[in-house]
Amino acid sequence: MDREEMRRLDAYRFSQAGPLENDLIDEFAEGGMDRQEFIKRATVLGLSVGVIGSALAALDAPLAFAAPAAAKAGGRLRVGIIPPPTKDVEPYTLADQGGLETAGIAGEFLTRATQTLTLQPELALSWKPNANATVWTFKLRPNVKFQTGEAFGADDVVATYNRLVGPDSGALSAFKGVLSTGGVKAIDNLTVQFTLDAPTASFPYLTSSTTYQAIILPKDYKVGSYTKISPVTGAFRLTSYTPGVGAKYDRNPGWWGGKSPLDGVDATYYSDDAAVISALLGNQIDLVGQVQFATGRALFNNPNVQIFSTRGATHRQVPMRVNLNNPLKDRRVRQAIALTLDRPGIVKTLFNGFADIGNDSPFAPVYPSTNRKVPQRVKNLAKAKALLAAAGYPRGFKITLTTEKVGEIPQLAQIIQRSVKAIGIDMKIVLLTATQYFDGTQDGPPTGYGNTPWLNTPMNITDWGHRSVPNVFLTAAIKSRGVWNAAQYKNPKLDRVIDRFLGAIAASDQRKFAGQIQDTLLRDTPVIFPYFYNYLAAGSKKVKGYKADALGQVYLSRTSLA
Incomplete structure (x- = not known):
């Protein structure tokens, strides 16, 4: 001591x-x-x-900090982004990988989540809660300017968050039930206070890059102008954007963080893994923000390629609609389907070990709050057949699985198809492009779930990005009337336990409530979480200072070229 x-x-x-x-x-x-x-x-x-x-x-022991390595200045980094944005790049409505990478290269947040799940100041310098985590006060960074020349201050934060909690915001996945219109106010030009709808012990995470829609924009921002005027504060300025083709960024000379090593960034969009991998191997690009082991094996033993890896909670969800008049309505059927999966085998086949086995809840092994006393679900065909027979389907049934052509998802769909065949289920696969899969309206409750395939098909597979805490997975995908609840699952008792988890301060209380949530989801199985995979990026050996970000951001402010 x-x-x-x-x-x-x-x-x-x-x-x-x-x-x-x-x-x-x-x-x-x-x-x-x-x-x-x-x-x-x-x-x-x-x-x-x-x-x-x-x-x-x-x-305990002293905290040591390593001095950052000196970065070589100059050069333009060529980045491959896959898939392209499926809709207009509008920060507060972002909902896909291509969009969040495109917006995030230039945008900044109040806080930034790191690879170790800690938080760092970005446009906020400090933050502090009241006694029960219902009010949070943030002190903002002074002397910051938007790339449009306007000074940054509290009014910009208030305007940004009022937009984020509006009815058409993609950030409702993070803020519904947490923050409402009128809950944020400016105390002075550099102080903002958030008054929450309910105690939320991890609220600062929701102000970070983990809520990728929460890029801070000027108070007078006009919706639809993001790719035209680059109204942000980051190290790079978006100078051109061509839908389906790519985007260009130049160094922002007025960045509050100093001078970024790179002169600029040139992003090119790719629609399939083979094309972007070929471009990297052919020296047409320097970095791919996200690669999959299943489709990018050629990269992993190539002496000219470096793999950037970080453990996280990035995963695929397999929701099964619980409210349709079909076999999936019976939880015994859903349990049976989950029991056909050989999870260690799936992780080996699709990721060569670059993943953690899932246990049909959002509580990834990487989270400290995950209750590790909950038994792991394992393959058990005898039990699966017995459950199916008890539900009235001893000979199985027919079902359609709809999903998207992204990463290893088509291979996962085929594995599920083969797995359920062992218990008599005849599964048809409908494979859509990412644009088709997320197309249509997706309003979320109380008006329904629109007509988009990913929220309205009987069974599907959807890509979900990492979050530094499981809050969004719980509130958006699991809670009754969650905005991305593709299973359309409702359990009021579980909702109350989720609320207790979100408000819990002590680590022991978080794990207690997490265990209750995990047990309930294993019983009801509205969604299969087969694995949580490492976030992998790939680049040439001349890329220096880059770190894979499980959140899906391509953060390049300190990256350089050798």
């Missing part, structure tokens, strides 16, 4: 810390969490680097 650091820590706890910060430090001191989890949760509550360091030095 370092006595001087203990003195500093005690001074902070007496004069500045609130109940949540003190409870966190007490829990760490009592052995309720390890060092990594403490650092993660401390950044969420807004503890400064100095306070975190004092706590570690006083109670």
